[in-house]
Amino acid sequence: MPFQTPRRYLTLLIHVLVWGLFGLTFLLFQPLTGRLELPPQFWVKQGLMFTVWVSTFYLTARVTVPRLLFQGRTGWFIVALCITTLAVLLFSRFLEQVLDLPALLNKAFEAAAGRPKLLQQRGPRFDSMGLLTTMFVLGISTCITVVQKLQQDSQIRQTLEQQRVSSELSMLKAQINPHFFFNTLNNIYALTLLDGEEARSAIHRLSRMMRYVLYDTASGTTLLSQEVAFVQDYITLMQLRLDERVTVTFERPEPVHDVPVAPMLLLPFLENAFKHGVAATQASAIYVALRQPGPDVLELEVRNTLLNLPSTDLAGSNGIGLANTRRRLDLLYPGQFSLEVDDHTPTHEFRVHLTLHV
Known part of the structure; x- marks a missing residue:
């Protein structure tokens, strides 16, 4: 009898491959190439943010969408997404301050380009990359969960129809x-x-x-x-x-x-x-x-x-x-x-x- 991979293992493999690709894109992202050597704190932040994005994906798929969107509470669902996005951005800002990333990145740019304080900005810096990434994760999580729910409902309706026809x-x-x-x-x-x-x-x-x-x-x-x-x-x-x-x-x-x-x-x-x-x-x-x-x-x-x-x-x-x-x-x-x-x-x-x- 040929070996058949159970469906749950196939789903797990797909999740691992997708998150692996996501990690290569965002965890190993470097703003510049060449002689730039990023400090270890940058990789710590990227690793922690990767963990946050993974957690956000499954929180939305397992909790927010089923308990709010599928229950017809669309307004609360939108509020929950906004709160989640704000929380991720605040956590990213907190990590930058704790790890002192702006100063460390300025030093890295000074060493690579010979221009001091290249990344220094006046006022609070807006993390547009973090915002886009968070919105991307939340959107993909919502879409996948909705599609899976539609497929499950279709299978249930098909099974009930087959049972009704047979009866x-x-x-x-x-x-x-x-x-x-x-x-x-x-x-x-x-x-x-x-x-x-x-x-x-x-x-x-x-x-x-x-x-x-x-x-x-x-x-x-x-x-x-x-x-x-x-x-x-x-x-x-x-x-x-x-x-x-x-x-x-x-x-x-x-x-x-x-x-x-x-x-x-x-x-x-x-x-x-x-x-x-x-x-x-x-x-x-x-x-x-x-x-x-x-x-x-x-x-x-x-x-x-x-x-x-x-x-x-x-x-x-x-x-x-x-x-x-x-x-x-x-x-x-x-x-x-x-x-x-x-x-x-x-x-x-x-x-x-x-x-x-x-």
Whole structure:
């Protein structure tokens, strides 16, 4: 198994590298080059200021931004940044006075350039470099913390959305499966009174379908060939209760190009056709066609006769199948499908046409 660096160690390494670069820029900064030899007190001040800037960075990232900015207290956040900047500048001035840096630097410049009191100024000296550095540290700390918070919030929202989708899909699938098997068992029970051999064959077919639903679809996806076989078994079971007045046509791609699809996604369209397209006293037809115009494109067309008489609910649908299926499509294949439903075609049929990019 290849070694994988934990994320926290990678983050630590990035911090070390960034602060190393920062240290090379500011800790080892020299105002002049050549023969200038800076006193040791200058390096002491630079080292202490480097420590202050590092502490300021993490104080802002861990305390000021989370407790003020993220809590909506923007005014107090700005005040805190101003106070932090002022405190750093005052500490820098304090170090210069304690270490007597102005006089020591003047001597260093005298020795290097031969010009006495080169850095001597009248009145208090403004540390513009310290101000810019402090503002830079505070700005970077704030930006990094805000970006990390946005990323964390995005990941949390994505995780919650995935959990919501998974829960909703489980609920929708649970609504489809039980009522289908319940009504299929009723069909087989009625068949046992007429033809025991065919009833046994139907039970075997139903057990194969149950194994498919319970085990072959456990991962959340299935192969298209398995879904087509499931549809074929379903139609065969439904035909057990039909007579010669009902014509059922099923067309399938030959050969089937296997692609992963959501299991039992096509079943509600068939259930709807058998519910509304079959009558006890009127001739009718149900047409089901599965096509693969391309390896990753699946088309389903289902047509059933529009009946004026009350239909025979062979599928046992409770009327929620099509709505659930559209919802599943929205969740599983957003922007990857088109669903056309025509409830009155010129040929007096109810037509559903689904194009799915898998």
